[in-house]
Amino acid sequence: MGVGVFIVSFLIAASTQAQSSAISISPLTFELTANPGDKFTNIVKVYNNGDTPVNVTMEVHDFAPTGEEGKVTLATDEDYSYSLTKWVTVNQETFQIEPQSFRPVEFTVTLPPNAEPGGHYGTVLASVSGVTEGTGAAISQKIGSLLLLQVAGTAKESLSIASMEAPEFSEYGPVIIASRFQNNGTVHLKPRGFILVQNMFGQETAKLNLDQKNVLPNSVRRIESTLDRKWLWGKYTATLTAIYGSTNEPLSYTVSFLVIPWRVSLAVGIASLIVLIILYRARRRIFLALKILLKGEHDGRM
Structure with a gap:
């Protein structure tokens, strides 16, 4: 996922109190692969960035995508198809971290022999709750590292471009081109490719390189690319060329858009029209001046 860390709840009385109790976690995302029956261990680091000790509780939850911007939400359905929680354990559930220090936390993933191939998604959460000394303000924070596990085996890889969008008309750049990818498979996929922008003459x-971001199963992910130029003029065509999956399946899509700095063009047009009118009205004087000039040159050669 593009958003590797999320806050489930963050209730605090004032920003100064937030600074005194904030925690963070690293790494933000694990992208893992394993076979049914495998067992492996990894470590997350929980940091206390504040100036007072904090009591931390570790939890493991499933997560699911929400919206199209890469955000996630905790999945509470016990029959969640892509559950990972039941395979993950942490070695230490509660502990205290001193100010400006961190605690490594080991977690173990144990896959059953009959683990279903495809994607499974969970998060290792660190939560802090308590009362700020001196103020009595209640503080609650949860922050997590995402686990994206792909279990080897026959999984369905199916990614399509739901749409590709750009403003139909703009006066100036930059122009944002949004590609919306829909995953109808059973495993997370990360499209790779580029967008070629051509003018009206080809x-x-x-x-533009396409940002590589994961698209979770049964979701749509919006990936934006920016044509970072201010001065553009005319009709443009943007063609997305991408591949995905273990067999590099191809994807393509084309969208057109118009960019005309009409106020500048209007000013230039008006100025040009004024010049033409002046020249038209002064044409007789110009012709007469040329005639006199040419006659003078002719008399000088006689």
Whole structure:
């Protein structure tokens, strides 16, 4: 996921109190692969960035995607198809961290022999709750590291481009091009590719690399690319070329958009029209001046 860390709840009385009790976690995301029956261990580090000791409780939960921006929410359905929680344990559930220090926390993933192939998604959460000394303000914070596990075996890889969007008309750049990927498979997929932007004459204007972000099963992920130029003029075509999955399946999509700095164009047009009117009205004087000039040159040669 593009958003590797999320806050489930963060209730605090004032920003100064938030500074005194804030925790963070690293790494933000684990992308893991394993076979049914495997067992392995990893470590997260929980940091106390504040100036007072904090009591931390570790939890493990499933998560599911929400919206199209890469955010997630805790999954509470016991029959969640992509559950990982039941396979994960942490070695220490509660502990205290001193100010400006961290605690490594080991967690173990144990896959059953009949683990279903495909994607399984969970988060190792660190939570802090208590009362701030001196103020009595209640503080509650949960922050987690995401686990994206792919179990080897026959999984369905199916990714499509739901749509590709750009403003139909803009006066100036930059222009944001949004590609919406829909995952109808059973494992997370990360499209790889680029967007070729061409002008009305077919000439290359820019080549934009597609941000590599995971798209979870049964979700749509919006990935934005920016044509970071202010001065553009005319009709442009953006063509997305991408691949995904273990067999590099191809994807493509094309969208067109128009960029015309109409106020500048209008000012230039008006100025040009004024010049033409002046020249038109002064044409007789110009012709007469040229005639006199040419006659003078002719008399000088006689």
